[in-house]
Amino acid sequence: xxxxxxxxxxxxxxxxxxxxxxxxxxxxxxxxxxxxxxxxxxxxxxxxxxxxxxxxxxxxxxxxxxxxxxxxxxxxxxxxxxxxxxxxxxxxxxxxxxxxxxxxxxxxxxxxxxxxxxxxxxxxxxxxxxxxxxxxxxxxxxxxxxxxxxxxxxxxxxxxxxxxxxxxxxxxxxxxxxxxxxxxxxxxxxxxxxxxxxxxxxxxxxxxxxxxxxxxxxxxxxxxxxxxxxxxxxxxxxxxxxxxxxxxxxxxxxxxxxxxxxxxxxxxxxxxxxxxxxxxxxxxxxxxxxxxxxxxxxxxxxxxxxxxxxxxxxxxxxxxxxxxxxxxxxxxxxxxxxxxxxxxxxxxxxxxxxxxxxxxxxxxxxxxxxxxxxxxxxxxxxxxxxxxxxxxxxxxxxxxxxxxxxxxxxxxxxxxxxxxxxxxxxxxxxxxxxxxxxxxxxxxxxxxxxxxxxxxxxxxxxxxxxxxxxxxxxxxxxxxxxxxxxxxxxxxxxxxxxxxxxxxxxxxxxxxxxxxxxxxxxxxxxxxxxxxxxxxxxxxxxxxxxxxxxxxxxxxxxxxxxxxxxxxxxxxxxxxxxxxxxxxxxxxxxxxxxxxxxxxxxxxxxxxxxxxxxxxxxxxxxxxxxxxxxxxxxxxxxxxxxxxxxxxxxxxxxxxxxxxxxxxxxxxxxxxxxxxxxxxxxxxxxxxxxxxxxxxxxxxxx
Numbered sequence: 001x002x003x004x005x006x007x008x009x010x011x012x013x014x015x016x017x018x019x020x021x022x023x024x025x026x027x028x029x030x031x032x033x034x035x036x037x038x039x040x041x042x043x044x045x046x047x048x049x050x051x052x053x054x055x056x057x058x059x060x061x062x063x064x065x066x067x068x069x070x071x072x073x074x075x076x077x078x079x080x081x082x083x084x085x086x087x088x089x090x091x092x093x094x095x096x097x098x099x100x101x102x103x104x105x106x107x108x109x110x111x112x113x114x115x116x117x118x119x120x121x122x123x124x125x126x127x128x129x130x131x132x133x134x135x136x137x138x139x140x141x142x143x144x145x146x147x148x149x150x151x152x153x154x155x156x157x158x159x160x161x162x163x164x165x166x167x168x169x170x171x172x173x174x175x176x177x178x179x180x181x182x183x184x185x186x187x188x189x190x191x192x193x194x195x196x197x198x199x200x201x202x203x204x205x206x207x208x209x210x211x212x213x214x215x216x217x218x219x220x221x222x223x224x225x226x227x228x229x230x231x232x233x234x235x236x237x238x239x240x241x242x243x244x245x246x247x248x249x250x251x252x253x254x255x256x257x258x259x260x261x262x263x264x265x266x267x268x269x270x271x272x273x274x275x276x277x278x279x280x281x282x283x284x285x286x287x288x289x290x291x292x293x294x295x296x297x298x299x300x301x302x303x304x305x306x307x308x309x310x311x312x313x314x315x316x317x318x319x320x321x322x323x324x325x326x327x328x329x330x331x332x333x334x335x336x337x338x339x340x341x342x343x344x345x346x347x348x349x350x351x352x353x354x355x356x357x358x359x360x361x362x363x364x365x366x367x368x369x370x371x372x373x374x375x376x377x378x379x380x381x382x383x384x385x386x387x388x389x390x391x392x393x394x395x396x397x398x399x400x401x402x403x404x405x406x407x408x409x410x411x412x413x414x415x416x417x418x419x420x421x422x423x424x425x426x427x428x429x430x431x432x433x434x435x436x437x438x439x440x441x442x443x444x445x446x447x448x449x450x451x452x453x454x455x456x457x458x459x460x461x462x463x464x465x466x467x468x469x470x471x472x473x474x475x476x477x478x479x480x481x482x483x484x485x486x487x488x489x490x491x492x493x494x495x496x497x498x499x500x501x502x503x504x505x506x507x508x509x510x511x512x513x514x515x516x517x518x519x520x521x522x523x524x525x526x527x528x529x530x531x532x533x534x535x536x537x538x539x540x541x542x543x544x545x546x547x548x549x550x551x552x553x554x555x556x557x558x559x560x561x562x563x564x565x566x567x568x569x570x571x572x573x574x575x576x577x578x579x580x581x582x583x584x585x586x587x588x589x590x591x592x593x594x595x596x597x598x599x600x601x602x603x604x605x606x607x608x609x610x611x612x613x614x615x616x617x618x619x620x621x622x623x624x625x626x627x628x629x630x631x632x633x634x635x636x637x638x639x640x641x642x643x644x645x646x647x648x649x650x651x652x653x654x655x656x657x658x659x660x661x662x663x664x665x666x667x668x669x670x671x672x673x674x675x676x677x678x679x680x681x682x683x684x685x686x687x688x689x690x691x692x693x694x695x696x697x698x699x700x701x702x
Contacts (some may be wrong), residue, residue, distance in 0.1 A: 037248055083279070085277075088487060098114050123138075124246075125140050125141065128160065146268070151270075152264065171234070178270065178271065180267060188536065205240060264314070283461065284369035288366075289363070304368065306374055312364075313364070377455055462498070521583050534579045565595075573592055596667070601691070604662065667684070
């Protein structure tokens with residue numbers, strides 16, 4: 001596909017000339033090659049047809065390209081909405097229906113399910129290190145300006161804890177979401193679910209009348225090393241006031257049971273009792289209910305008053321439309337409606353009206369839409385051929401998983417029945433289609449139901465990656481009165497997860513980049529690139545050396561660390577070997593080596609100028625920067641150049657000349673001299689040793 005063969009490289013004249021030249025091979029009697037000969041006329045027609053064929057075959061259409069990429073595992077990334085957590089201010093309990101909408105600028109965010117929020121939040125935050133008292137770090141609450149805090153100390157160890165005081169009492173058994181904003185580390189590889197790494201074991205507890213009780217926790221923060229949500233389920237026993245806090249209150253805490261962090265986690269903010277909003281705008285929504293006398297809908301879409309109800313009157317049968325009973329008629333397909341506090345109840349009475357839903361799942365279907373969709377609900381007619389495209393009028397960036405249509409089918413007796421049709425079906429007897437999100441269209445793949453009219457049943461649109469908004473925004477209710485006046489919703493965390501529909505060209509570029517990225521280690525460079533990308537680790541540099549005789553590869557790894565000359569921890573060793581296990585050749589043996597730091601002593605006599613009183617400090621600074629391969633970014637096994645070091649010293653304004661200079665490595669076994677230079681071993685790095693400097697001036701020397 002990247003280097004396709006050109007099948008359209010012959011002109012009409014070339015094809016015709018080649019055909020005429022082969023006539024004598026098949027017939028000696030055909031000697032008239034003039035245009036008037038009927039056979040030549042036929043060859044001319046066939047040549048023209050062959051030209052059209054080769055032109056068509058030579059074309060690689062977008063669907064073909066997508067199918068070829070899909071065969072090798074490169075599916076276009078779908079359109080996805082952003083998710084964001086919102087905190088509630090106002091001190092009141094609130095109950096929001098599904099599809100409640102709040103706006104940030106032109107973007108709409110909404111709830112996916114009905115939610116209830118109790119009037120409590122995080123009121124205070126404390127850190128406690130082993131052997132120390134509680135330290136107040138409440139300044140972390142919802143900060144606009146980041147303030148990095150090592151909540152478990154700069155060297156975390158078992159027994160460290162984070163205490164959280166609450167402003168109220170959560171309901172027993174309830175689940176609450178908290179958001180932890182970590183400072184992050186630009187040198188750390190992203191964490192990946194398929195390769196979890198555990199730097200610490202954390203335990204969440206809630207304080208009850210029985211003392212501290214361990215509670216279930218879903219932690220997305222990788223032990224506080226990345227920003228994420230923490231979902232806690234409170235115990236069935238009610239929380240009690242904790243007297244351990246400076247200001248007694250209901251409390252939870254996170255205790256470190258074991259820690260082997262490579263870098264201490266640092267937190268910028270911590271907030272709690274959050275609800276999750278999705279960046280999408282539902283234009284139509286449908287709900288199904290089992291058969292019975294009533295269907296209860298708790299959705300903001302029902303408040304528009306635009307509704308369509310239909311019921312199955314026999315199990316597995318089609319849907320029939322029902323109308324709102326307004327009085328008068330005593331029989332027919334009717335329902336009654338009651339509204340109370342954002343909840344809508346639809347009631348059916350078979351005994352009274354003669355019709356009603358049958359027993360079974362999905363027997364009742366309710367569809368709602370907003371005012372803008374009123375005149376766009378009718379989508380058009382399916383005419384019965386494959387590839388037909390139908391516009392979803394004025395709607396772009398449609399979420400396929402939210403989309404559904406009602407197919408209206410006319411019976412021979414003139415009755416109308418309905419079927420709910422979702423995208424992705426493959427049954428040839430049903431209507432099969434797929435949604436083209438960016439174009440706002442529906443493409444019919446199989447018109448199994450025959451000619452029918454389509455109506456919008458469910459649809460939501462999103463802005464994709466534009467929904468990844470920054471933090472500290474206020475959500476303005478779309479419908480007046482849908483939120484108490486003194487209640488404010490704002491987001492302590494930025495939006496995340498929103499992405500646009502990946503184009504074919506973007507998939508092709510991703511495929512080309514993946515082909516250049518090693519997935520199986522063969523060469524030494526492959527091993528180095530794979531180890532550098534181990535999820536969750538901070539890798540500064542890697543050196544791989546292959547031993548052909550032993551068929552082994554030795555790999556030295558230097559991590560990023562707050563320590564000047566770090567070694568590989570057991571966590572790093574386990575994670576690297578696990579990551580390499582499925583990416584190495586089976587016959588190759590691996591050896592993971594600690595970085596060897598070789599101290600190099602310096603003994604020198606240097607002439608300095610009289611005008612510089614701080615010459616020793618300047619000279620030692622140059623020696624430290626030149627001999628410290630870690631700080632200078634130099635790699636394993638490089639050569640320490642004697643002449644380059646002398647030149648760096650003589651370029652100092654305070655130095656007149658270097659009279660003599662000796663480099664003395666303290667590790668004799670992992671280095672070799674090359675003239676005055678020192679060639680380090682493949683798994684060694686230079687670091688400064690002891691300096692013995694004799695500084696003098698020319699006048700004193702003579």
